[in-house]
Amino acid sequence: MPRASAPRFTRMTSEDRRAQLMDVALAGLAKGGIQEFTVDRICQAAGVSRGLILHHFGSMGGLLAAVYARLYRETTPNLASLPTDLRLDALIDGTFAPKAFNRDTLNAWVALWGQIANTPKLREEHRRQYATYVEDVSAAIAALPTAPGRDIDARPLAKSLICLIDGLCLQHCLDPEAMPAEAAKEACRTFLAAQLG
């Protein structure tokens, strides 16, 4: 049939559509947690039909893993690209910047954490990202000038710092007023000052 009116839908490149769907899904997680992560809601919000998610991601679990990777890439400071002496400051400033340290974003994180145990694809994604995260932070710590008479084991310290950061994020998410960004930064700096000298 010859085209009689405007196209019923617009095609995107696979990459663009995937990005759009991930963004919409992420916004849903941020706003309403895992309950918002459904085929219907995501497709309606994106203005596409129900079948498209499966076409691009294979399953909802696939989309969830992709969303995790995207959130990690968008909110975790990229340390590797910086000179070693600036990395720890960049980690703290980046982690607690408004872009990353806000209730919506952290809501999405917590929702994703809650799914890791039950979603194999997500668990793989998490382990991969976490391994490089620990590696990056360890390298940043190891690159610091060692204080005289003190030798530090970078890896466990990096893991502790990451756990502290995760805990601070969790607190801010569950009750923002109980843990504002400034207090969280201060906690990290105190932690590092006490353990690095």
Next chain:
Amino acid sequence: MPRASAPRFTRMTSEDRRAQLMDVALAGLAKGGIQEFTVDRICQAAGVSRGLILHHFGSMGGLLAAVYARLYRETTPNLASLPTDLRLDALIDGTFAPKAFNRDTLNAWVALWGQIANTPKLREEHRRQYATYVEDVSAAIAALPTAPGRDIDARPLAKSLICLIDGLCLQHCLDPEAMPAEAAKEACRTFLAAQLG
């Protein structure tokens, strides 16, 4: 109709039935996360009919809040009952004891955290518990003999410690081998030693 056979069901006191349903729901959260927290699964596991949860808890949100309170009471060390000089040790030993620091229990915690933002009753419950938790840990820190030439602000330190603990729990839950109990204990002790002297 006169009783012709064994009773079709046994009545419990409201209190006992509530406890049973909370336990069953908790076991579900531990095993399969929030997806397992449904009327059907809980009632089937408890051997009761679908209507009973609503009868006792008003809604699934009510049950969720009750489960949160129960989990807190069962796994968080009770510091108030101890002499002040033992409290911090008790906190660390209790938190990382197998009863509390295992994948199933922590799974339940993470699943509950993921619901706090969307379940008003649960949020209230969390704020209440968290406030007393911070209070208890602050008191335990404040009760320590102050090292000479050092003055510590107990409250922020307590909050930091709690965040570190939460982060360690989260790590263990998401990837137990990456954060065994001993490493977690060590991280807390190092944290305290460095910041308290």
Next chain:
DNA sequence: ATCCTTACTGAATTACTGTATAGTAAGAGC
């Protein structure tokens, strides 16, 4: 032995779940 409170059942309601799949059409390449 009967009453009465209330723990409890179980079906109906209404709405939504992810996945499968048959078919449509957009728009780039030729």
Next chain:
DNA sequence: GCTCTTACTATACAGTAATTCAGTAAGGAT
């Protein structure tokens, strides 16, 4: 302008969701 790839729609399917509610019956009280 035609063809071809594949992004995309639309519907069917088989479950599963929480909540409502009318009615049943257990078992302590009297």
